[in-house]
Amino acid sequence: MLELSFNDPDKLVNVTHALSNRSRIDILQLLHVSKLNIIEIAEALNLPISTVANHIKVLEGANLIHTEMLPASRGAMKLCSRNYDDIHIMLDQVVPDSTCDMNLYEVEMPIGHYSDCEVTPTCGMASATGIILKEDDPASFYHPEHVDAQIIWLSEGYLEYLLPMDIPSDATILSLELSMEMCSEVPHYNNDWPSDISVWVNGMKIGMWTSPGDLGDRRGKLNPDWWHNGSTQYGILKTWQVDQEHTTLDMKKISDISLSNLELGDKPKLRLRIGIDPSAKHQGGMNLFGNQFGDHGQHILMRVKYTLNPA
Numbered sequence: 001m002l003e004l005s006f007n008d009p010d011k012l013v014n015v016t017h018a019l020s021n022r023s024r025i026d027i028l029q030l031l032h033v034s035k036l037n038i039i040e041i042a043e044a045l046n047l048p049i050s051t052v053a054n055h056i057k058v059l060e061g062a063n064l065i066h067t068e069m070l071p072a073s074r075g076a077m078k079l080c081s082r083n084y085d086d087i088h089i090m091l092d093q094v095v096p097d098s099t100c101d102m103n104l105y106e107v108e109m110p111i112g113h114y115s116d117c118e119v120t121p122t123c124g125m126a127s128a129t130g131i132i133l134k135e136d137d138p139a140s141f142y143h144p145e146h147v148d149a150q151i152i153w154l155s156e157g158y159l160e161y162l163l164p165m166d167i168p169s170d171a172t173i174l175s176l177e178l179s180m181e182m183c184s185e186v187p188h189y190n191n192d193w194p195s196d197i198s199v200w201v202n203g204m205k206i207g208m209w210t211s212p213g214d215l216g217d218r219r220g221k222l223n224p225d226w227w228h229n230g231s232t233q234y235g236i237l238k239t240w241q242v243d244q245e246h247t248t249l250d251m252k253k254i255s256d257i258s259l260s261n262l263e264l265g266d267k268p269k270l271r272l273r274i275g276i277d278p279s280a281k282h283q284g285g286m287n288l289f290g291n292q293f294g295d296h297g298q299h300i301l302m303r304v305k306y307t308l309n310p311a
Helices: 009-018 022-031 038-045 049-061 138-142 144-148
Strands: 002-005 065-071 076-082 087-090 102-109 116-126 151-164 171-183 195-201 204-211 236-243 247-249 252-255 269-275 286-289 300-308
Touching: 002 009, 009 049, 022 038, 022 049, 022 065, 022 076, 038 049, 038 076, 049 065, 102 151, 116 138, 138 144, 151 300, 171 195, 171 204, 171 269, 204 236, 204 247, 204 252, 269 286, 269 300
Parallel strands: 002 087
Antiparallel strands: 065 076, 102 300, 116 151, 151 269, 151 286, 171 236, 171 286, 171 300, 195 204, 195 269, 236 247, 247 252
16 A cells, blocks of 8 residues: 655655546556556557656656566567555644654565464465475475465464564554455455455454455466466455554554553564454455565565654
8 A cells, every 4th residue: 555645745746646647547557457568558548659658657756656677579678567556645744743753663574484373275385486385285384495485375274473573672662554465265266255364463353354355357466477377366455553542454443452452562572363263254264475476565564663762
């Protein structure tokens, strides 16, 4: 998710300018389906190639798309993909507190670096180069090769991660944010296959999201060439945030669980569990995506905002 506010007016202007043209909106809609080169975009929108090239330059400047140069029969070809599926604009000015500075602590945890798990078939893992060990074999999840995983799937159970909390002992935590790309799990794929996926922090369940399905109607933007069609392709990027008052999912309040419930204290680690609650209504499994699969180039991302207490 791209977040915009008056706190960064230049970024706000760049993005809104890029979105102010109908042709650029049409380009972003096309790139939601698949990666395309400039010629393919021009043909789809019936526009001159030079015009599309100029629009692409504007979208690049606003960081709304990513481009890469690939060899072609004549020179090089610019392949375009979309960076965001959601844009949030906050129009309330956030005024910094002059008495303290806010700090940000950020950790990106590769999805294969879990510390514990319980899984039930269908289950498996794949790296950027191939399937890791054997599919539908829970024993594979305890093999050292699991650290290379870029996509992990399971029908029941959970994955648990230990994330470092290297924050000064005199800090006051303002918020904890966790984001990851995920969807349901079913053999092959089924876009209409709801699953209740839950997130726990230090043993406390902070929320649940109902994934609409196991998404495979198009190729994931980042999937390696060897990954076959007809299976899970991409997920949806979800962001949980816990602050001193409540918990939100994609900026919408979902519970009154606050930081005081998580017992973060001065512990050197945070225990994160992602999985299927046995009591959940929709037992639809889970796919978790790394930075080389799906649509979003990230693993599990944790952000902690904090201030330092005056001496």
